[in-house]
């Protein structure tokens with residue numbers, strides 16, 4: 001009797017939605033890190049020694065050191081669209097394809113960016129805290145007066161999938177949308193989306209709400225810094241659903257404290273998780289939530305399955321459906 005081919009070994013670095021796990025179990029022998037919180041680095045270092053597939057999350061730094069300890073590794077699949085936690089060049093040098101989950105989280109993340117925008121404009125977090133603290137005595141014409149969303153100018157930095165999805169949401173609010181993008185936007189796209197492309201500086205200066213949608217790269221690290229805050233309107237709000245390190249958080253603290261800008265709403269922080277002692281958390285005009293922009297049941301399920309499909313393709317040597325370094329499989 002011919003014994004069946006052993007299944008490839010896979011490490012999943014956190015509990016993921018069940019359908020994603022079941023999809024992986026169909027083709028691999030799976031170990032899931034079941035501990036509380038992200039897999040500790042020393043555990044990851046040991047466990048990668050014997051695996052062929054790594055299914056990771058944005059909390060796992062996959063760098064030269066980890067890859068150097070994973071001689072059998074054939075694919076890295078992250079359950080995220082952002083892949084700044086992975087040294088893609090190091091993977092490419094080792095001919096390891098890297099998969100991510102673009103598209104399936106675009107609309108959910110854009111919904112959330114817009115929710116943060118509305119919350120910052122109308123001071124919803126502050127007002128809810130006020131009620132919970134038992135401080136609501138009477139209707140007051142001066143209580144939590146914020147800024148209108150309708151008719152305002154939205155500045156978008158990074159006009160990719162999520163940036164465009166956020167722009168689409170402004171139609172019913174009659175907003176003007178100005179964008180800064182890495183390259184010229186086609187006339188046809190400008191017509192369809194009804195946005196104006198401008199220099200970064202002009203977007204920053206004209207925006208009532210500035211929403212960030214760039215990936216974290218060496219070029220975008222601390223893109224939003226003290227100089228930028230001083231260019232912004234004193235009534236403006238910063239919305240960050242991109243990555244914490246796109247913003248200089250010390251400069252943000254100073255800008256919010258001194259009212260150089262009016263408010264900020266952050267889904268992402270630097271570092272993550274933000275320390276409970278972080279001065280940003282002392283500011284009433286700063287809303288911080290724990291990196292949940294893509295967290296709807298349907299979207300997290302789609303992300304889990306998409307990452308499982310990427311992993312499977314990488315293990316069998318097929319072109320990964322969503323690959324950030326497709327050149328690996330062409331050579």
Ligand code: NAP
Pocket residue numbers: 081082083102103105106109157158159160161162163180181182183213214215216219220241242243267268291292293294
């Ligand atoms: P995307 O489609 O690749 O869009 C990002 C766009 O930003 C790209 O078109 C890119 O252009 C452009 N860009 C890069 N550098 C720029 C710069 N300096 N100035 C202006 N534009 C620049 O990615 P996406 O799917 O929209 O996701 C964007 C990011 O959002 C992800 O990388 C991730 O970090 C973050 N995200 C966060 C959450 C969350 O839960 N908070 C959820 C999803 C995504 P080029 O292609 O020319 O480089």
Ligand code: GLV
Pocket residue numbers: 058079080081082083105294
């Ligand atoms: C979330 O932050 C993602 O990049 O998917």
